Amino acid sequence: MKILVTGGGGFIGSQLVEILLAEGHTPIILDNFSNGREENVPSGVKIYRENLLSDKVEKIFEKEKPDIVMHLAAQVSVAKSLENPAEDAAVNVLGTVKLLEYSTRYGVKKFIFSSSSAVYGYTNEVINEESPTSPISFYGTSKLVSETYIKLFNKLYKLPYTILRYANVYGPRQRSDGEGGVISIFIEQLLNIETPIIFGDGNQTRDFVYVEDVARANLLAIANADNQVINIGTNTQTTVNLLYTLLSNQLHSSQKPNYEAKREGDILHSHLSNSKALHYLKWEPQYDLNSGLENTVEYFKRKMENDE
Ligand SMILES: NC(=O)c1ccc[n+]([C@@H]2O[C@H](COP(=O)([O-])OP(=O)(O)OC[C@H]3O[C@@H](n4cnc5c(N)ncnc54)[C@H](O)[C@@H]3O)[C@@H](O)[C@H]2O)c1
Incomplete structure (x- = not known):
């Protein structure tokens, strides 16, 4: 078509x-x-x-x-x-x-x-x-x-x-300045040995797909x-703090984040049921957070090597 x-x-x-x-x-x-x-x-x-x-x-x-x-x-x-x-x-x-x-x-x-x-x-x-x-x-x-x-x-x-x-969609090619770009932002900052910022206390949750x-x-x-x-969505809640830990582990980084005031317009929790997607689209996520993050980290590492 x-x-x-x-x-x-x-x-x-x-x-x-x-x-x-x-x-x-x-x-x-x-x-x-x-x-x-x-x-x-x-x-x-x-x-x-x-x-x-x-x-x-x-x-x-x-x-x-x-x-x-x-x-x-x-x-x-x-x-x-x-x-x-x-x-x-x-x-x-x-x-x-x-x-x-x-x-x-x-x-x-x-x-x-x-x-x-x-x-x-x-x-x-x-x-x-x-x-x-x-x-x-x-x-x-x-x-x-x-x-x-x-x-x-x-x-x-x-x-x-x-x-x-x-x-919140994430993966290769995500820019670090768009909606839901927290994963690409953290990866780029950790790779560049900069200090990532977490807005709020980091206990806010997102559903990363x-x-x-x-x-x-x-x-x-x-x-x-x-x-x-x-x-x-994935029907899974992940705190921003946990996300940060997962990424730090994958990148073998001991860099600590800075915490700043929560931003206007940011929701506190996001956790989407996906049972309707399963029923009508026969859709289920095929990537869990760890495997999706692995692909994303690999992409940003390759990108950094090519940019050098
Ligand atoms: N990334 C997420 O987490 C997320 C979450 C929920 C919904 N969405 C939605 O998914 C869609 C795709 O988002 P994305 O993350 O790939 O963003 P993106 O910015 O990478 O893609 C949007 C594209 O639209 C183009 N565009 C913007 N304004 C335009 C205009 N006036 N005329 C023609 N083209 C224009 C941009 O150049 C860009 O290529 C968007 O509608 C977004 O709102 C994204």
């Missing part, structure tokens, strides 16, 4: 493109490379270097007539969303609405959306898809509003969708889980 992957030059999108190619699909990429990198894209894949908000994007739909849209392009930083909510909303909300319009106009068969656990906000409970949504950042709000548009486009124009709400597992969830959503909202 011909699949338009927005954000296909990014951390998750580029690894999704690799999986789609391996499965015999024809991915095409729409990315302005504001955060992604062209060298992430496998050779031979068609790239449209455009801003989501450009009027030229409609021409891409007209010309390519994609079967599926996988929408990953976004303003991904919680901190930037708080600094500039209008910019966040323009890219994340308006960008999504434009793609939905073109998808209905040009016969797209399914819209698969990368949402986030940031739509939920504060809770100490295990989060399932029926849990209340109450974002504490504009980033979370822009994802939630986009979800509402997607559901209404389905209701009014019968555009099938799957909404995937990712936990490996990038390849997230890409596979998108692949499975092509033929499954129509009109469903699905968490993509």
Whole structure:
């Protein structure tokens, strides 16, 4: 199938493109490379270097007539969303609405959306898809509003969708300045013998899901889980302190972190139930934290050697 992957030059999108190619699909990429990198894209894949908000994007739909849209392009930083909510909303909300319009106009068969656990906000409970949504950042709000548009486009124009709400994604190619970049930040700092900073007391928890597992969830959503909202997480809580210890052990580092005040917009606990993903997508994470971290550490070591 011909699949338009927005954000296909990014951390998750580029690894999704690799999986789609391996499965015999024809991915095409729409990315302005504001955060992604062209060298992430496998050779031979068609790239449209455009801003989501450009009027030229409609021409891409007209010309390519994609079967599926996988929408990953976004303003991904919680901190930037708080600094500039209008910019966040323009890219994340308006960008999504434009793609939905073109998808209905040009016969797209399914819209698969990368949402986030940031739509939920504060809770100490295990989060399932029926849990209340109450974002504490504009980033979370822009994802939630986009979800509402997607559901209404389905209701009014019968555009099938799957909404995937990712936990904290990590793995090779993650930049150290995006949402959920704590693992890449710690690894780079420990490799460079710098002192990592932990915001808060480090007892906050995250649900870390490996990038390849997230890409596979998108692949499975092509033929499954129509009109469903699905968490993509590991159903496991890890404190930031434990994460730090695991990484220090893997890197044989005795460096101690500095603790600083907790940041605005950061949630305290995140623990996503994944039973709906198992039911509708037959998806389960294939990487536990240790094996995912091993691959990630190897990637950053190789990257550092190549950069030298
Ligand atoms: N990484 C995570 O932990 C995480 C968690 C939850 C949800 N998500 C979502 O997954 C998706 C992919 O995130 P990622 O971590 O790979 O981030 P990323 O920044 O690596 O990828 C996003 C891509 O979108 C592109 N982009 C940004 N603005 C654009 C615009 N206006 N026009 C065209 N392209 C634009 C960037 O250049 C980049 O290649 C995003 O929608 C993000 O919100 C990520």
